[in-house]
Amino acid sequence: MKSLRNSVHLVGNLGMDPEVKEVSNGSKMARFSLATSETYNNPSGERMTDTQWHNLVMWGGLAEVAGKFLKKGKQVAVEGKLKSRIYDDKSGNRRHITEIVVNDLVLLGKAG
Secondary structure (H helix, E strand, C coil), X not given: CCCCCCCEEEEEEECCCCEEEECCCCCEEEEEEXXXXXXXXXXXXXXXXXXXXXXXXXXHHHHHHXXXXXXXXXXXXXXXXXXXXXXXXXXXXXEEEEEEEEEEEEECCCCC
């Protein structure tokens, strides 16, 4: 069995078109956000929806697939691992981010 120590499985909808770029070594990288939603009834019986947003990163051939076939709103299933990093933004502020580095992608919903 594959290691489950750092494993993420999500089904959701893209919050934006993937941003695909070529990095210094010539490989492709794609970034986009994914929304996952859970609907439930609160204690007073009112229907509630809780949406969580996730930052996704894809590399290589998977990034190219993302650029060709993924668009805002498209439903996908992804598998990957969590990766946290620290960087300085354009204003020099220190930022912490947690991303999901995707290693498997399944396109869901209607074709096109």
